[in-house]
Amino acid sequence: MSQPNPLLETPEPLLEIKGVNSFYGKIQALRTVDLSVHRGEIVTLIGANGAGKSTLMMTICGKPPCRDGTIRFDGRDIHALPMHEIMRLGIAQSPEGRRIFGRMSVLENLQLGAFLTDPHHFEEDLERVLQLFPVLKERSGQRGGTLSGGEQQMLAIARALMGRPKLLLLDEPSLGLAPLIVKQIFSILKELNRTQNLTVFLVEQNAWHALHLAHRAYVMVNGRITLSGKGSELLEKEEVRAAYLEGGQ
Numbered sequence: 672m673s674q675p676n677p678l679l680e681t682p683e684p685l686l687e688i689k690g691v692n693s694f695y696g697k698i699q700a701l702r703t704v705d706l707s708v709h710r711g712e713i714v715t716l717i718g719a720n721g722a723g724k725s726t727l728m729m730t731i732c733g734k735p736p737c738r739d740g741t742i743r744f745d746g747r748d749i750h751a752l753p754m755h756e757i758m759r760l761g762i763a764q765s766p767e768g769r770r771i772f773g774r775m776s777v778l779e780n781l782q783l784g785a786f787l788t789d790p791h792h793f794e795e796d797l798e799r800v801l802q803l804f805p806v807l808k809e810r811s812g813q814r815g816g817t818l819s820g821g822e823q824q825m826l827a828i829a830r831a832l833m834g835r836p837k838l839l840l841l842d843e844p845s846l847g848l849a850p851l852i853v854k855q856i857f858s859i860l861k862e863l864n865r866t867q868n869l870t871v872f873l874v875e876q877n878a879w880h881a882l883h884l885a886h887r888a889y890v891m892v893n894g895r896i897t898l899s900g901k902g903s904e905l906l907e908k909e910e911v912r913a914a915y916l917e918g919g920q
Contacts, residue, residue: 682709682710683746684707684708684709684743685708685709685710685744685745685837685838685870686706686707686708686731686742686743686744686838686872687706687707687708687741687742687743687744688704688705688706688707688727688731688740688741688742688743689705689740689741689742689743690703690704690705690739690740690741691703691704691705691727691730691737691739691740691741691742691750692704692737692738692739692740693726693727693730693735693736693737693738694735694738695726695735699894700723700726700735700894701723701726701727701730701894702893702894702895703739703740703895704727704740704891704894704895704896705896706727706889706896706899708838708870708872709870710837710868710870711864711868711869711870712870712871712886712887713860713861713864713870713871713873713884713885713886714871714872714873714885714886714887714888714889715872715873715874715875715881715882715884715885715887715888715889715902716872716873716874716875716888716889716890716891717875717876717878717881717882717888717889717890717891717905717911717915718876718890718891718892718915719876719892719914719915720876722891722892722893722894723891723893723894723895724842724874724891725767725842725843725874726894727874727891728764728766728767728840728842728872728874730742731744731757731762731840731872732754732757732758732762732764732840733749733750733752733753733754733757734754736750736751737750737751744757744760744761744762744838745760745761745837747760758787758834759787760837761835761836761837761838762836762837762838762840763784763831763832763834763836763838763839763840764831764839764840764841764842765824765827765828765830765831765839765840765841765842765844766827766842767842767843767846767874769820769823769824769826769827770827771815771816771818771823771826771827771830772815773814773815773816773817774814774815774816775814775815776811776812776813776814776815777807777810777811777812777813777815777818777826778811778812780815780826780830781797781800781807781826781829781830781833782833783830784829784830784831784832784833784834785797785833785834786834787834788833788834788835792835796832796833796835797833799832800829800832800833801829803829803832803859803863804825804826804828804829804859806822806825807822807825807826807829810822820847820848820852821848821849821852821855821856824844824848824852824856825856827844828841828844828856828859832863836869837870838870838871838872839869839870839871839872840872840874841860841871841872841873841874841875842874843874843875843876844856844857844860844873844875845857845875845876845877845880846876853877853880854880857880857883857884860873860884861884873885878911878915878916879915879916881902882902882903882905882906882911883902883906884902885902886901886902887899887900887901887902888900888901888902888905890905890911890915898910898911
């Protein structure tokens with residue numbers, strides 16, 4: 672009997688979401704969502720404001736909880752775990768609206784990002800993120816709340832990277848930022864993926880940038896996944912262009 676060729680087998684996703692439903696009270700926000708992210712991929716979820724994108728991101732982290740279906744991360748079912756245990760498994764999130772600690776300095780924000788990691792790696796990791804975002808080195812003693820919007824977004828991403836994540840969750844990193852800053856941030860994400868094999872799940876309204884960056888993409892409408900495919904493929908779909916790309920550059 673012939674043995675299966677391991678090169679032809681599909682590896683288990685790092686993140687696998689199957690049949691997930693999520694609610695705010697009696698209002699259903701996610702409807703039987705299926706989605707996967709493999710190691711080393713950048714996967715994006717696009718959709719209109721209010722489609723349920725951020726809810727899915729928060730459901731992965733445990734709030735709101737997944738009422739039905741399963742969420743598996745790195746081979747483990749996590750849908751019933753509390754948020755702090757999920758974070759310990761190697762998921763880091765840069766949430767919508769940045770949510771840095773405004774009264775703390777840049778350095779203190781980065782120290783908090785490294786809270787769950789081995790302290791022996793701190794100096795090495797700090798040097799790494801400050802090379803990625805040189806402006807944060809210049810502002811290291813400055814309060815986070817006094818940074819510009821773009822600098823705060825860089826700090827939020829850098830803080831997440833300090834946790835040495837297996838999976839980086841990014842929720843609307845381009846929101847409210849100037850086009851030049853958006854281009855810079857997406858360029859850094861691409862370089863991190865290329866050089867460090869960083870796995871990224873990106874929720875983004877700026878479909879043009881997101882689909883150019885992502886290996887694969889999903890479209891969400893009213894809490895449901897309606898389309899999926901390679902980022903380049905979705906860029907060419909007429910319904911995607913009409914709904915999300917016309918004038919969106």
